[in-house]
Amino acid sequence: MFLLAQLQLIIIGDSGVGKTSFMDRFVDSSQADFRQSFNPTVGIDFKVKNILVDDKRVKLQIWDTAGQEKFNSITTAYYRSARGAIIMYDVTRPQTFKSIEKWYQLMSDHGRGDVEVALVGNKCDLNSDKKVDSKQGENTATELGCHFYESSAKDNLNIENVFMGLVRNILVNMPLERPPDAAGDRGSTATLNLESKPLPAGGSCPC
Numbered sequence: 001m002f003l004l005a006q007l008q009l010i011i012i013g014d015s016g017v018g019k020t021s022f023m024d025r026f027v028d029s030s031q032a033d034f035r036q037s038f039n040p041t042v043g044i045d046f047k048v049k050n051i052l053v054d055d056k057r058v059k060l061q062i063w064d065t066a067g068q069e070k071f072n073s074i075t076t077a078y079y080r081s082a083r084g085a086i087i088m089y090d091v092t093r094p095q096t097f098k099s100i101e102k103w104y105q106l107m108s109d110h111g112r113g114d115v116e117v118a119l120v121g122n123k124c125d126l127n128s129d130k131k132v133d134s135k136q137g138e139n140t141a142t143e144l145g146c147h148f149y150e151s152s153a154k155d156n157l158n159i160e161n162v163f164m165g166l167v168r169n170i171l172v173n174m175p176l177e178r179p180p181d182a183a184g185d186r187g188s189t190a191t192l193n194l195e196s197k198p199l200p201a202g203g204s205c206p207c
């Protein structure tokens with residue numbers, strides 16, 4: 001049976017942690033030139049990517065939010081429609097790690113009760129400047145009841161694992177619609193009973 005899901009995911013976290021770079025890398029992994037310059041997001045932006053998860057077609061709409069606090073009233077309005085949220089910090093800036101609590105609280109206040117969350121420590125390519133230990137990230141993820149990864153948008157490390165892991169966890173509990181061209185009975189729905197696949201071993205950065 002060919003099933004289709006449309007999912008909205010949102011990326012939140014302090015300004016400069018790498019949210020835009022992370023989304024851009026996922027949507028276009030062949031990106032030859034990593035953008036070193038920093039152009040803070042104004043308000044909110046989104047990109048779409050179709051993916052195949054365990055032979056199911058999924059259309060992802062990824063919302064990239066501005067990390068600057070002055071945009072919070074705009075960005076939180078988008079939390080409600082997100083099935084999955086990536087809360088990101090920068091492993092070289094402890095202040096961005098401290099902010100996780102604030103972002104998680106905002107998500108709890110404005111998001112869906114069943115939102116699936118992934119905690120991501122980005123910029124793990126900057127190993128010599130790393131100031132937030134992987135263990136701290138793991139412990140916080142355990143407290144929040146979510147999965148933990150370290151990533152590098154620059155070196156394209158762990159990015160696909162984050163998105164695939166998040167989507168798999170969402171799909172386990174989600175009824176999927178058959179696309180009209182594949183369903184004899186238009187508009188009918190089918191419940192997909194996906195087995196929860198173990199997340200890739202070692203979400204931590206190998207660098």
Ligand SMILES: Nc1nc2c(ncn2[C@@H]2O[C@H](COP(=O)(O)OP(=O)(O)OP(=O)(O)O)[C@@H](O)[C@H]2O)c(=O)[nH]1
Binds near residue numbers: 152153
């Ligand atoms: N070394 C390194 N630099 C990164 C990485 N990801 C992003 N950067 C750099 O960090 C800076 C900020 O990246 P952005 O992706 O614009 O950050 P953002 O979180 O979207 O920022 P806001 O839009 O203000 O919320 C840019 O100069 C990027 O080149 C990474 O994995 N490694």
